[in-house]
Amino acid sequence: MAQLRVPVSATDHVVGPPEAALILVEYGDYQCPFCGEANVVVKQLQSDLRSNLLFVFRNFPLAEVHPYALPAAGAAEAAGLQMHFWAMHNRLFERQQQLDPASLLSHARALRLNVDRFISDAQSPNVQRRIAGDMEGGARSGVNGTPTFFANGFRVDGGYGYENLVAALTGLRV
C-alpha cells in the first residue's frame, strides 16, 4: 500500500488544527477537472469533520496535458506568499475555465494582492522549486494521477467520492 513519504510540515498549506486526529493530503492539479470536483468533496468533509480534520494541499501539475496547470500552481503559491493561498486555491478550482495568464492576473486583483509582487513570485525560482519538490515527494509516495489523496498517511485507492474518503479517514462506512 502506497504511503506518504513526506510528512506534513510547517511549510505545507494546511487547514485545520495540527493535532487533528484525521489527516487528509491531496496532490492536485488546478486544470484537472476531477480535482475541481474533488475540491467540492473536500469542502464537504471539512464542514462535516470540522476540527477533527487537517487538510493539506500539494501541487502535482500534469503540465504535459494541462498547459495552464503549472502557471496556476505558481499563482496559488504566489498568493500564498501574500497570505492568500486558500482564497486563490478555491478561486482557481471554482473557475477552471479561467486559468489563462490574463485570468490569473484578474484573480490576483480580485483578491487585492500586490500584483507586481504576485507576477514576480509566481515565476520565481523559489516557487518553481517548491512545486517541483511537491511533485517529487508525490512521485515517491505513489501519486498515480490527479487528484491523489492520502488519508492518515496511506494512499486512498477507489476514487475521491465522499463515502470513500470518509471510510479511508475514519474506517467508518457512511
Added chain:
Amino acid sequence: MSLLPAGTKAPEFTLSLAPEQKISLADYRGRNTVLVFYPADWSPVCGDQLAVYNQLRPMFRDHGAQIVAISVDSVWCHAAFARDRKIHFPLLADFEPKGAVAKAYGAYRHQDGFAERALLVIDPAGTIRWSYLSPLGVNPGADGILDALESLKAKV
C-alpha cells in the same frame, strides 16, 4: 504463469515503435530501463498511469533510466494515443504475434487477451532488478520504480 522475478535475465525483444521503426531491448543496454506493461491504450486507469510517468520523465532520467511501455495495441493506436495524451516515451506494439513479449515476461492475461499491469526495472546489463504485478484496477504510481532505481544507484 507469473511475472519474471528480480535476478532473471530480461528476455530480448524487438517491437514496433512506429510503422517503420523497431526497437529492441538491446538498444537500451548500458542504461537502466523501466518496462511498463499495461492492458490497453485509452482505458482510463492506463491513461492516468502513463500521464504520471510522462510527467516524471525528468526524475527517471536523473536516475539514468529510460521508460518504455508495452501493450497489445497496434502502432496506429499507439500513435493516436501518444499524440492525444502528449506522451513522450516509446509505446511499443506487442501486436503480432499478439502478446508474445508480455507472455515471455509472464505479464499476459490469457483470459482477457491483453497484458497485465506490470512494472519492471532492468539494469544496464539486461538483468531484471525489480518487478511488480499490480492488481488490474489499481494504478501503481511510480514509488516502487523510484525505490528500485535508487537501490540500483546505491549498489553501483
